[in-house]
Amino acid sequence: MREIPENAVHRPLGFLRDERRAGQRLTASGTAPARMGMAVAYLSNVYPKISHSFIKTEIAALERQGFDVHRLTIRRADDTIPEDRAEAQRTTVVLENSAALAMAVTMCLWSRPVAALKALALAWRTGGSGNRIRACAYFAEAALIARSLERAGIGHVHAHFGTNPAMVARLVARLGRVTYSFTAHGPDEFDAPRTLDLPGKIAEAAFVVGVSNFGRGQLLRWSHPDHWERIHVVHCAPDPMFLAGRAQEVAGRGETVRFLCVARLSAQKGLPLLLEAVARVGQTRPILLDVIGGGEDRAIIEGQIERLGIGDVVTLHGWASPRTIRTALGASRALVLPSLAEGLPVVLMEAMALRVPVIATAVAGIPELVDGQVGWLVPSGSAEDLADALCDALDTRAADLAAMGERGWKRVTERHDPLRSAAQLAALMRPLAKRR
Numbered sequence: 001m002r003e004i005p006e007n008a009v010h011r012p013l014g015f016l017r018d019e020r021r022a023g024q025r026l027t028a029s030g031t032a033p034a035r036m037g038m039a040v041a042y043l044s045n046v047y048p049k050i051s052h053s054f055i056k057t058e059i060a061a062l063e064r065q066g067f068d069v070h071r072l073t074i075r076r077a078d079d080t081i082p083e084d085r086a087e088a089q090r091t092t093v094v095l096e097n098s099a100a101l102a103m104a105v106t107m108c109l110w111s112r113p114v115a116a117l118k119a120l121a122l123a124w125r126t127g128g129s130g131n132r133i134r135a136c137a138y139f140a141e142a143a144l145i146a147r148s149l150e151r152a153g154i155g156h157v158h159a160h161f162g163t164n165p166a167m168v169a170r171l172v173a174r175l176g177r178v179t180y181s182f183t184a185h186g187p188d189e190f191d192a193p194r195t196l197d198l199p200g201k202i203a204e205a206a207f208v209v210g211v212s213n214f215g216r217g218q219l220l221r222w223s224h225p226d227h228w229e230r231i232h233v234v235h236c237a238p239d240p241m242f243l244a245g246r247a248q249e250v251a252g253r254g255e256t257v258r259f260l261c262v263a264r265l266s267a268q269k270g271l272p273l274l275l276e277a278v279a280r281v282g283q284t285r286p287i288l289l290d291v292i293g294g295g296e297d298r299a300i301i302e303g304q305i306e307r308l309g310i311g312d313v314v315t316l317h318g319w320a321s322p323r324t325i326r327t328a329l330g331a332s333r334a335l336v337l338p339s340l341a342e343g344l345p346v347v348l349m350e351a352m353a354l355r356v357p358v359i360a361t362a363v364a365g366i367p368e369l370v371d372g373q374v375g376w377l378v379p380s381g382s383a384e385d386l387a388d389a390l391c392d393a394l395d396t397r398a399a400d401l402a403a404m405g406e407r408g409w410k411r412v413t414e415r416h417d418p419l420r421s422a423a424q425l426a427a428l429m430r431p432l433a434k435r436r
Contacts, residue, residue: 061419260291269337273382
């Protein structure tokens, strides 16, 4: 992936500075005007975030398609790694200036009272009785973004995740002269589609993206047939650094007993089942497990490791950079992902791009990528099946592991190429992205 010159990349929208008077432009002093032509805004809840590196990959690929992409994040990431510092500097944080938010709401109510009140009512109605404060926050965020995009002449905003980013983008479209679209990853969108008003978001979007055929099927399920034509499959893709992996990553794979799991420590990822499986295997043969990731269930995971007596077998590393993950994959016999709920995990693509076999559960979009040709696909929720797969991986000859890796690499390069996915998105966005 080529480096994009700094002077070719937009600087953050300056809409978070205090306005000195009503009607003053919300642009930062010295901010160069964005390139004329195809401009879009990308909205995420937290960006750049280690676990959402695929968004960064997608943006870079779109810029290679000639788009001027303005990065927006609701909140600043608190886990920014050194590799993402430049990306963080290019990203505008919405919740960074309360005075600008208040001014945007005031100007919105004053200049477009009917649209503003309808948007506020939508936020209030879909927020639910327990989320009124959150609904008001969504409205304020949308008011600020809508005003700023209008001043910058940007006509389309794309949100990643069909949860609150899509809601804010929907309100932006209600308040401003812009269109919106969003990518739904799952599982959160499909766990509570009515609460999130997924049908309404789809109905008002210019287009909607699912990251797998399973995801598109869920979007079809929760939308009116009249809207099905706007729902598309666009695969996420691994960082090109993984696609460049060569033979050095697989050297010695047939000798190591080390497995790797890269996942958020949360209920969705099923780590307790993997720990139980590792404990079973460890009773009769050597095995090691590295876990890269952090999350709200770390204390639970640590407690189970202690209870099972596998502290000398399992190592929790916390979050790591893509380069560190790449190195860890190269030193592992296989990647293991014991998920209970998913979208289509990019880490599976990263492993396969490096010719590393994978062990994964048959949930959501995973069977579209993983089968017995590239690793092991096991039923979800079964520590016994995970243990059997780990044993099979330990018993598999080095040559067979290498063959699995080659087939995995071929599959990922054919189906999850970032430039091919960006070309699909570009075709959808191009009619919407002209400056207005």
